[in-house]
Amino acid sequence: MPFLEITDVHKSYGTNPVLKGITIDVEAHEVVCLIGASGSGKSTLLKCINALEPIDSGEIVLDGDPITGVGVDVNRLRRNIGMVFQSYNLFPHMTVLENITLAPILVGGVAKEAAEAHAIELLTQVGMEAKATAHPDSLSGGQQQRVAIVRAMAMRPQALLLDEITAALDPELVGDVLEIVRELAADGMTMLLATHEMGFAKEVASQVCFLHQGQILERGTPEQIFTDPQEERTRQFLHRVLASGRL
Amino acid sequence: MSISTRMAKAGTPTPPRRVFGLSILALGVWALTAYVFWTGLYQVHLINQAKTPMMPLIIGVIGLVMLYPLLPWARSLALNAGRTRALAASDLRGARASASSGRDSALTSLGFSAGFLVVAALLHFVTTNDAAVTKTFLRADFIAQSWSKVAEGFWINVQVAIGAEIIVLIAGLGIAIMRMLPGRPGRPLRWLATVYVDVFRAIPSIIVLYLVGFGLTIAKVPIVSDLSPTMLAIIALALTYTGYVAEVYRAGLESIHPSQWSAARSLGLSYGQTLRKVIVPQATRRMVPPLLNDFIGLQKDTALISIMGVIDSFMQARLISSSVFNLSPVLVVAVVFIIATIPQARFVDRLMAKDAAKLKAGAL
Numbered sequence: 001m002p003f004l005e006i007t008d009v010h011k012s013y014g015t016n017p018v019l020k021g022i023t024i025d026v027e028a029h030e031v032v033c034l035i036g037a038s039g040s041g042k043s044t045l046l047k048c049i050n051a052l053e054p055i056d057s058g059e060i061v062l063d064g065d066p067i068t069g070v071g072v073d074v075n076r077l078r079r080n081i082g083m084v085f086q087s088y089n090l091f092p093h094m095t096v097l098e099n100i101t102l103a104p105i106l107v108g109g110v111a112k113e114a115a116e117a118h119a120i121e122l123l124t125q126v127g128m129e130a131k132a133t134a135h136p137d138s139l140s141g142g143q144q145q146r147v148a149i150v151r152a153m154a155m156r157p158q159a160l161l162l163d164e165i166t167a168a169l170d171p172e173l174v175g176d177v178l179e180i181v182r183e184l185a186a187d188g189m190t191m192l193l194a195t196h197e198m199g200f201a202k203e204v205a206s207q208v209c210f211l212h213q214g215q216i217l218e219r220g221t222p223e224q225i226f227t228d229p230q231e232e233r234t235r236q237f238l239h240r241v242l243a244s245g246r247l
Numbered sequence: 248m249s250i251s252t253r254m255a256k257a258g259t260p261t262p263p264r265r266v267f268g269l270s271i272l273a274l275g276v277w278a279l280t281a282y283v284f285w286t287g288l289y290q291v292h293l294i295n296q297a298k299t300p301m302m303p304l305i306i307g308v309i310g311l312v313m314l315y316p317l318l319p320w321a322r323s324l325a326l327n328a329g330r331t332r333a334l335a336a337s338d339l340r341g342a343r344a345s346a347s348s349g350r351d352s353a354l355t356s357l358g359f360s361a362g363f364l365v366v367a368a369l370l371h372f373v374t375t376n377d378a379a380v381t382k383t384f385l386r387a388d389f390i391a392q393s394w395s396k397v398a399e400g401f402w403i404n405v406q407v408a409i410g411a412e413i414i415v416l417i418a419g420l421g422i423a424i425m426r427m428l429p430g431r432p433g434r435p436l437r438w439l440a441t442v443y444v445d446v447f448r449a450i451p452s453i454i455v456l457y458l459v460g461f462g463l464t465i466a467k468v469p470i471v472s473d474l475s476p477t478m479l480a481i482i483a484l485a486l487t488y489t490g491y492v493a494e495v496y497r498a499g500l501e502s503i504h505p506s507q508w509s510a511a512r513s514l515g516l517s518y519g520q521t522l523r524k525v526i527v528p529q530a531t532r533r534m535v536p537p538l539l540n541d542f543i544g545l546q547k548d549t550a551l552i553s554i555m556g557v558i559d560s561f562m563q564a565r566l567i568s569s570s571v572f573n574l575s576p577v578l579v580v581a582v583v584f585i586i587a588t589i590p591q592a593r594f595v596d597r598l599m600a601k602d603a604a605k606l607k608a609g610a611l
């Protein structure tokens with residue numbers, strides 16, 4: 001049984017249909033990459049999985065539990081799925097350590113000392129332990145994004161949703177952040193990520209989905225998608241990305 | 248103007264303009280000011296009739312101060328001459344420097360003269376018609392007589408203001424949160440909160456005071472009608488200002504970017520936890536200046552509570568006023584309010600300047 005089953009999900013903003021029947025299965029320990037043009041619905045899909053946006057129809061099942069529809073404990077669901085955003089979204093009035101330990105203490109019921117010890121351990125893994133008492137304002141974009149990943153990981157989630165987490169970074173900072181995601185993948189973290197970094201997608205993904213106007217037009221292994229795309233749209237998209245030097 | 252002609256102009260540097268005209272204007276304004284001041288002081292002298300032996304000394308000091316604008320004026324003349332000399336020696340940069348500081352000096356003189364002119368006009372205002380204004384508003388004996396009673400009454404104003412502010416801080420937050428309740432279940436409360444804010448921002452506070460002060464007592468509403476007039480005044484002002492402050496809270500909470508909500512909710516924080524730990528702490532900093540502005544308004548409105556029969560500072564002043572047929576005691580109340588308000592106004596300015604600086608530095 002797949003860890004995450006997304007079946008025929010529809011979603012509109014007002015009268016504007018954004019997702020038109022999305023179906024994706026994500027196995028445990030699998031990394032699925034969503035690629036597609038700006039506005040194709042990648043961010044919307046990730047938000048729907050985390051119940052940050054309600055869906056109109058369809059079903060999302062996590063580890064055998066339906067997480068859509070009425071009566072679902074969204075807070076419990078979100079505890080099990082971490083999310084990292086393009087614009088980091090750290091809490092500016094808290095230190096790095098407070099950002100990371102807020103949810104474990106408040107939601108997870110972890111003791112303060114234990115939460116902080118865990119946070120320091122995670123920060124050390126990403127080379128950020130020296131910044132534990134800093135405020136987000138004083139960090140570079142790459143450092144902020146590494147903290148944001150640690151913040152999501154501190155809840156010990158079973159899966160991670162990553163939404164173009166390197167899109168706002170200067171090119172020389174992208175590598176550090178991708179390295180962390182690479183390590184997470186190697187450790188067996190289940191991940192669903194939207195990205196414009198095709199080279200990275202090729203390297204870590206077990207499955208690549210090409211989104212076009214709210215539908216999955218083509219899916220397959222990285223080799224299939226990147227070297228032998230079947231759809232004309234996919235070819236055009238990859239061609240444009242290639243021309244802009246991002247493959 | 249085309250680029251080529253502008254370039255041509257830049258090629259032949261223009262000599263700086265003369266400062267002379269500005270100097271003449273400065274002198275003219277100063278002369279007018281001196282005349283108005285002098286006639287004003289003469290009236291003071293007539294009214295005073297040597298009752299104050301200090302008067303010649305005061306007039307002498309003011310006369311000296313009046314001479315001050317002539318200093319920068321003389322400097323502007325000298326600098327204008329310096330400009331002419333420098334031009335003769337084809338020292339263009341020197342001429343520009345002299346002309347520039349000369350204009351500065353002439354404008355400084357003009358600025359001081361203009362300021363003095365306003366003061367001189369005020370002097371005329373208070374001394375005209377045999378000092379009718381002064382005798383109505385500024386009688387020293389009545390001021391001395393009413394001072395302590397007015398100050399005593401002001402203590403009531405302070406109590407009412409602080410009491411109302413405490414209620415408003417709490418009730419305003421409640422209304423603001425009600426107005427922001429999410430989804431369909433929140434709709435009835437959201438609607439009620441909106442009606443509350445609309446209604447109480449629309450009714451002038453003096454009418455609310457009147458209705459609460461008399462209506463609730465006449466209607467013998469249990470508990471409420473037994474309250475003292477001071478308590479009723481606190482409640483009435485709190486009713487009005489809760490509407491304003493709720494809007495301040497709401498604007499502050501909504502000014503926090505939605506991505507902060509997404510981030511907190513995605514970590515599993517509930518709506519309330521997100522509000523408490525993430526949104527409110529960030530919003531309070533932005534809410535303090537407008538909140539203090541509303542509080543200054545509330546404090547001033549405490550002068551209205553005398554219509555409900557509370558003996559506050561304004562009521563005291565009016566009582567004394569009507570017994571002596573003079574408005575000096577009322578001026579005392581005005582001054583007391585000024586003294587209480589100005590520090591707060593400056594404090595708000597400081598906070599806003601600090602916030603603006605932070606915003607510029609990109610820290611918020």
Ligand SMILES: Nc1ncnc2c1ncn2[C@@H]1O[C@H](COP(=O)(O)OP(=O)(O)OP(=O)(O)O)[C@@H](O)[C@H]1O
Nearest residue numbers: 013016018036037038039040041042043044045164
């Ligand atoms: N909150 C919203 N309200 C209304 N429309 C929205 C909202 N968020 C997104 N949309 C619309 O939904 C569509 C899909 O947006 P989405 O952000 O999911 O695209 P994306 O694939 O993530 O694009 P990008 O690569 O630029 O991030 C767009 O047309 C967008 O205008």
Ligand SMILES: [Mg+2]
Nearest residue numbers: 042043044164
């Ligand atoms: Mg997006």
